[in-house]
Amino acid sequence: MTIIRIDVSHHALELDPPFPASWDPAPRRRFPATIVRVTDSEGRTGVGSGEPLHGLEDYVDLFLGTDPLDLDRQHRIVDNISFFGSRMWPLEAALWDLAGIIQDRPVWQLVGGRSNRVRAYASTGVLRSASEMADVAAQALDSGFPALKLRFGRPDLADDLAVVATVRDRVGDRLELMVDCNQAWRMPWDVSDWWTVEQAVEVARRLEALDVYWMEEPLHRGDYEGMRRLRDATSVRIAGGEYTREIHEFREMLRVGCLDVYQPDAVLTVGIEGLRTLIPDIEAAGAAFTPHTWGGGIGLVANTHLTAGAADAPYLEYPWDPPEWTAARRDYMLTETFEPDGDGWLHLSDAPGLDIELDEERLAATVTHTAGYR
Numbered sequence: 001m002t003i004i005r006i007d008v009s010h011h012a013l014e015l016d017p018p019f020p021a022s023w024d025p026a027p028r029r030r031f032p033a034t035i036v037r038v039t040d041s042e043g044r045t046g047v048g049s050g051e052p053l054h055g056l057e058d059y060v061d062l063f064l065g066t067d068p069l070d071l072d073r074q075h076r077i078v079d080n081i082s083f084f085g086s087r088m089w090p091l092e093a094a095l096w097d098l099a100g101i102i103q104d105r106p107v108w109q110l111v112g113g114r115s116n117r118v119r120a121y122a123s124t125g126v127l128r129s130a131s132e133m134a135d136v137a138a139q140a141l142d143s144g145f146p147a148l149k150l151r152f153g154r155p156d157l158a159d160d161l162a163v164v165a166t167v168r169d170r171v172g173d174r175l176e177l178m179v180d181c182n183q184a185w186r187m188p189w190d191v192s193d194w195w196t197v198e199q200a201v202e203v204a205r206r207l208e209a210l211d212v213y214w215m216e217e218p219l220h221r222g223d224y225e226g227m228r229r230l231r232d233a234t235s236v237r238i239a240g241g242e243y244t245r246e247i248h249e250f251r252e253m254l255r256v257g258c259l260d261v262y263q264p265d266a267v268l269t270v271g272i273e274g275l276r277t278l279i280p281d282i283e284a285a286g287a288a289f290t291p292h293t294w295g296g297g298i299g300l301v302a303n304t305h306l307t308a309g310a311a312d313a314p315y316l317e318y319p320w321d322p323p324e325w326t327a328a329r330r331d332y333m334l335t336e337t338f339e340p341d342g343d344g345w346l347h348l349s350d351a352p353g354l355d356i357e358l359d360e361e362r363l364a365a366t367v368t369h370t371a372g373y374r
Contacts, residue, residue: 001102003068005039006060006091008053011366013332019324022127022151023182025190028373033296033333035363038094040068046098047356049298049333050090050267052371056081059088068098075273083246092271093302093354100353107302108309108348111276116348118308120318120340121147121178123294125325127154130166136321137167137175144342147176147213147315161206168210176213176315178239184217185243195219197226204234214239214261227258237261242292247274254285263317265292266306267299279311293317297331297338301354304338304346316346332366335359 011033018027034052039045046068059081063074078092100107108116122145124136133150140148150167152160164179171177181203183195195203200218207215214237219226221244231238239261244250247270253259262282266272275289282289290313291303300319307313318340319330327337335357340346349355 001068002041002065003038003063004041004065005037006056006063007037007039008056009035009363010052010368010371011035011333011363012368012370013329013366015329017324019125019329020127021125022153022180023125024187024373026187030373031296031329031332032368032371032373033366034090034371035298035333035358036090036094038063038068038091038098040098040102044098044101046094046096046101046353047298047358048090048092048094048097048267048302049296050093050265051087053088053090054086054371056086056088056091068095069102071095071099071273075271078271079274087245087268089269089271090267090299092273093267093298096272096302097353097356104352106348106350106352107272107305107354110309111272111306112310114310114312115308116350117345118304118313118316119146120344120346121145121149121176121315122320123149123317124151124321125294125319126321127151128163130159130163133163134166134170137171139322140320141171141175144340144344145175145318145320146344147178149178149180149216149317152179152181157203161203164207164210164212173211177210178214178216179207179212180216181218183219184221184240197223197229200226200230201233204230204236207236208234212236216240216261216263217242224253224256224258227253228256231257231260239263243269245269247278250278251281254281254287259287261288261290263290263292265295265299266303267295268292272302272306275306276310283312288312288314290314290316294319297327297334298354298356300330301338301356305348305354308346308348318346332362333358
């Protein structure tokens with residue numbers, strides 16, 4: 001039993017209306033998805049998706065003829081490739097899917113088997129007015145979500161804070177609120193300045209008064225000392241790490257005491273195997289692991305398996321902001337959308353691997369030769 005093929009295809013769903021993501025100055029008119037398939041000599045195929053996998057064709061030979069169940073070896077190779085170029089972690093997700101299929105076990109069991117479910121929080125992405133966001137919060141409550149994440153990024157910070165205050169007034173203590181400041185990284189064309197520690201502390205003080213559950217990405221991703229100072233200065237949990245690239249960086253962040261909530265996304269950084277081994281260290285430090293999931297449905301499913309199976313997470317991010325962002329848009333590459341139940345729980349079955357089925361007709365209709373949002 002060996003790996004005999006690795007296939008990569010790029011797809012894009014045209015978005016009408018566009019999706020005005022709070023973290024991107026340019027409204028998104030297309031939603032790209034890169035699909036990677038790993039096939040073994042018995043004809044079984046594992047699937048992953050996430051980053052565009054630029055340059056993977058130069059390294060395919062490192063996997064061909066190797067044991068698909070040697071996940072430690074495969075993880076090390078993916079890690080090495082990702083150091084030299086593009087992030088290749090969707091390939092590792094496909095290998096975990098294949099390993100589960102081969103062993104007739106779901107990935108959540110393979111990574112630890114802690115649970116087959118995790119509670120989702122609704123993660124918004126659009127910068128709406130205060131009254132509109134209060135309506136969104138009420139809708140989230142009606143949909144069974146226990147928590148809601150709001151985004152900053154309006155031209156005036158006072159308007160961002162007013163949104164949180166208005167939402168809190170509307171929902172009271174019936175909904176936990178998180179705030180994503182989107183200060184850790186920028187889109188390639190975004191040259192806006194980063195917050196200083198002093199600015200972040202001032203915002204944190206305001207969020208304390210509004211009983212915010214966590215304050216996400218308030219500083220540049222590399223400002224470890226600033227994160228520690230901010231964490232010491234506020235009672236609000238500090239969250240981040242979704243794009244932090246290597247596992248040694250997370251270990252240094254743990255040593256310094258940067259965060260209360262660690263958010264690496266398994267198909268963007270470090271991978272399922274790397275995060276499976278990092279989670280015990282995060283939890284031993286008294287912090288929580290709950291990954292970023294703002295990508296396609298396959299990445300969300302992979303992160304759900306990892307989180308339910310290996311972590312004691314308070315919540316898992318569930319991208320949700322209708323009408324601009326829906327499960328149908330996010331999961332267009334799948335035959336079925338992945339959605340929580342009426343109480344906000346995401347459930348995983350005992351089916352092998354990641355238990356996903358590609359919509360081959362939709363994928364054929366959305367093939368593209370470019371992998372970006374523009």
